[in-house]
Amino acid sequence: MKRNLLERALRAVEELPGWNLADWDLLLRQADRANLLSRLAVLLEDAGLIDSLPAGPRYRLQAALVLCAAQNRAVEREVEHIRVSLQGVVEGVILLKGAAYLAAALPAAKGRIFSDVDILVPHALTPAVEAALMLNGWISTHHHPYDQRYYRQWMHELPPMQHMRRETVIDVHHAIVPITATRLKPSADSIIAAARPVPGRPGLRVLAPTDMVLHSATHLFYNEEFSHGLRDLSDMDLLLRHFSSDPAFWPELVERARRLTLERPLYYCLRHVLRVFGTPIPAEQLNDLARAAPAPWAGRLMDELWRVALRPQHQSLAGRLDFLANGLLYLRAHRERMPLPLLIYHILHKTFRIKQGSKSDSPTV
Secondary structure, three states: OOOOHHHHHHHOHHHHHHOOHHHHHHHHHHHHHOOOHHHHHHHHHHOOOHHHOOHHHHHHHHHHHHHHHHHHHHHHHHHHHHHHHOEOOEOOEEEEHHHHHHHOOOHHHOOOOOOOEEEEOOHHHHHHHHHHHHHOOEEEOOOOHHHHHHHHHHOOEOOOEEEOOOOOEEEEEOOOOOOOOOOOOOOHHHHHHHOEEOOOOOOEEEOOHHHHHHHHHHHHHOOOOOOOHHHHHHHHHHHHHHHOOOOOHHHHHHHHHHHOOOHHHHHHHHHHHHHHHOOOOOHHHHHHHHHHOOOHHHHHHHHHHHHHHOOOOOHHHOOOOHHHHHHHHHHHHHHHHOOHHHHHHHHHHHHHHHHOOOOOOOOOO
16 A cells, blocks of 8 residues: 655654654655655754654654755855846846745745756846856856757746856746747736745845745746645645735735736645645635636546645655656646647757767756
8 A cells, every 4th residue: 555654744744753764764765865854854844743752763854954064055155146147147146946035935845956047137138147157267168050940939037057167056037937838828027027036145036926836836837847736835834834924925926817817827825735734725715716717627537637746756655657647747748838839840850869879968858
């Protein structure tokens, strides 16, 4: 029998001191695979329970906290390098995802492990931003001419840039969905205009609370890669619980999703944070978003596909049909990102390069 101990632990950390070592062994392996080991440690520490755990699990979780703290310090240094590099080029660097949660000291930053820094800039300023970053040591990756064309003409970001000395990676976004997206058409200008300064951090900005949730939801539910799916869903649970302290947040969130054409990703977000984490969501907003639900047969299918994609990607939970579920979501994500003729062209080009034995780091989307 498959046991998803990680989801159970994240919902009820107060149960964990009574678990036996066999359950702890499986839990820690699932958490590590889902990139949620340090978040689990933070939840236990905040609940005052970490010292009551068996020695082995306690040491492993405490080590995860040390690693996360070190990474957070490294990210803070990198954000400062980026801020200085872009001073006078953009009116405040808009941080996205993990770097934004960290800079704004949001609950979603606690125990959050991530590998790069994402920023959002106006499309018209991307040449100046790229030039400024290059002058300060970042260089473009994905050097094949087709890959450069793929990012610059069709996607919502420049090719990832890596610092020559520190080897850190920055993703420069000018939108939150690809230019070629077939159904979702959120206004990047509106999102940028609504961004807010980070208190006490001159030169840094983050998305407005509603837009932060909507970006996270869109990134997860319209992506093709789910190795961090449960971590990202946990982010949304923490963001929703935090922002809902403002009574105006929930109606504003649904209205903002409507204006940005992001009702469907928000529908999936609320449906699955409620299922996995029991996130408190007002019934009125759930009812308002019912209009964004897919057809009943499609909804049932998508529920099953997301159940597979959003659980820890650990062998203890693997099923015989997982490859089919992940494959269908992969194809769906690609179809949402590109019109069919362009998608066929892209797949044929990629297949041809693979057959030719290309060593290029060709994009997977």
